[in-house]
Amino acid sequence: MGDITKNTKFINVCWTCGKHHDLGDLSFERPDGQGYKCDACPGFVISPSGKVQGFLAPVVKIFLVEDGETHRFAAKDEEECREYYKELYGEDLDEESDVTEITDPEEWNRKFIHVEDQPGLASIIDIINESTEFPTIISSTVY
Numbered sequence: 503m504g505d506i507t508k509n510t511k512f513i514n515v516c517w518t519c520g521k522h523h524d525l526g527d528l529s530f531e532r533p534d535g536q537g538y539k540c541d542a543c544p545g546f547v548i549s550p551s552g553k554v555q556g557f558l559a560p561v562v563k564i565f566l567v568e569d570g571e572t573h574r575f576a577a578k579d580e581e582e583c584r585e586y587y588k589e590l591y592g593e594d595l596d597e598e599s600d601v602t603e604i605t606d607p608e609e610w611n612r613k614f615i616h617v618e619d620q621p622g623l624a625s626i627i628d629i630i631n632e633s634t635e636f637p638t639i640i641s642s643t644v645y
């Protein structure tokens with residue numbers, strides 16, 4: 503598990519039903535030793551002894567854009583993603599292009615070749631952590 507930065511947040515997962523909970527500052531512990539109960543089942547999200555499970559999530563949305571090539575962008579919403587695409591490539595994303603939000607934590611953490619002519623793998627989370635402003639491009643043509 504990587505470190506939380508200003509660009510990522512920890513999402514807690516219920517120990518019993520697996521529901522995702524965005525608890526903000528409460529993510530890791532409850533000072534009263536009562537734990538934190540799930541709102542979807544009788545289970546704990548944070549156990550009374552402070553045990554948690556979860557994953558890092560980007561604080562921005564991640565979009566997969568397929569326009570013949572494959573791109574990934576980080577933006578606050580689809581509209582901002584489309585505006586940023588236009589800014590980068592000088593043209594509107596056409597109607598047939600697919601814009602899909604990537605919401606799978608495994609996909610956020612999967613390592614892929616980031617820059618074609620440079621060695622080393624990076625995940626979406628890695629790239630988000632290094633980004634200083636949004637929207638931004640995460641990848642173009644994914645391996």
Ligand SMILES: [Zn+2]
Binds near residue numbers: 516542544545546
């Ligand atoms: Zn639950």
